[in-house]
Amino acid sequence: MIDDQARQEAAEMLASAENTRQPIDPLVARYPGIDVVDAYEIQLLGIRRRVGRGARIVGHKVGLSSKVMQDMMNVDEPDYGHLFDDMMLTESVPIAVRAYCAPRVEVEVGFILGADLPGSGCVEDDVIRxxxxxxxSIELIDSRIANWQIKIEDTIADNASSAGVVLGRNRLDPSSVDLTDVGVEVHVADATDPTPRFLAKGRSDAVLGNPATSVAWLANKVSAFGVSLRAGDLVLPGSLTRALEVHPGDTFTASFGGGLGMVTATFI
Structure with a gap:
């Protein structure tokens, strides 16, 4: 572990990197003793800073929810971060790439809670109800760590690489669809070629077998810190595909099966 002074220093460096769009070297290199507990404490320092400056928490995101990503990071469970009101983007307003360090997009089945979730003991049926x-949903992720050279401690400290989210217009009752079998295809068009080209496809069971399982995991996880997932929260449970690089002029379209519909994100 590292001491409180080092945690504070790390949180300040990450905040500065986000504000200036000048990424920093990996925390695991600067602080060889850093562990996951340190990383969540650093994340919370950053969260408190943002809330103190007027930002409002509107939900949470889960990262590393696929077995492939967990193996890559050498971990056996996902991680999580916070979503703020100033991260909520729209389909109608282009997103400036220059406002971020190295943005990427992920496509997700977002959950809008209408009631509080139980903490310890939360299961998939609780999530559906x-x-x-x-x-x-299209999640915008960004790393304040240079060149995305991250270990698990880096991304947790960096608020799970959270940056923004675009929601599509459709809203669907989760009980009306098989959440283990929602497919998605992602296409992109750019300024030089307006014809959409295929980029990636995936299915919702890539997210812990069922994205509702990911939401239940999160409810259990944060309850250990005295935090609850509450009515009105948006929860992003993890991506159905690999993360996709973003360039100015790109327009991404994610088309989901199961009646969930489409969402687009345009970058300038």
Missing amino acids: ATTAIVP
């Missing part, structure tokens, strides 16, 4: 709607 508490969810007012699922929504097609």
Whole structure:
């Protein structure tokens, strides 16, 4: 572990990197003793800073929810971060790439909670009952660590690489669809070629077998810190595909099966 002074220093460096768009070297290199506990404490320092400056928490995101990503990071469970009101983007307003360090997008089945979730002991059925709607989502992720050279401690400290989210217009009752079998295809068009080209496809069972399982995991995880997932929260349970690099002029379209519909994100 590292001491409180080092944690504070790390949180300040990450905040500065986000503000200036000048990424920093990996925390695991600067602080060889850093562990996951340190990383969550650093994340919380950053969260408190943002809340103190007027930002409002509107939900949470789960990262590393696929077995492939967990193996890559040498971990056996996901991680999580916080979503703020100033991260909520729209389909109608282009997103400036220059406002981020090295943005990427992920496509997710978002959960909008209509009731509080239980903490310890939360299961998938609790998630379905508490969810007012699922929504097609594109998450914008960004790393304040240079060149995405991250270990698990780096991304946790960096608020799980959270940066933004775009929600599609459709809202679907989660009980009306098989959440283990929602497919998605992602296409991109750019400034030089407006014809959409295929980028990736995936299925919802890539997210811990069922994205509702990921939401239940999160409810259990944060309850250990005295935090609850509450009515009105947006929860992003993890990506159905690999993360996709973003360039100015790109327009991404994610088309989901199961009646969930489409969501687009345009970058300038």
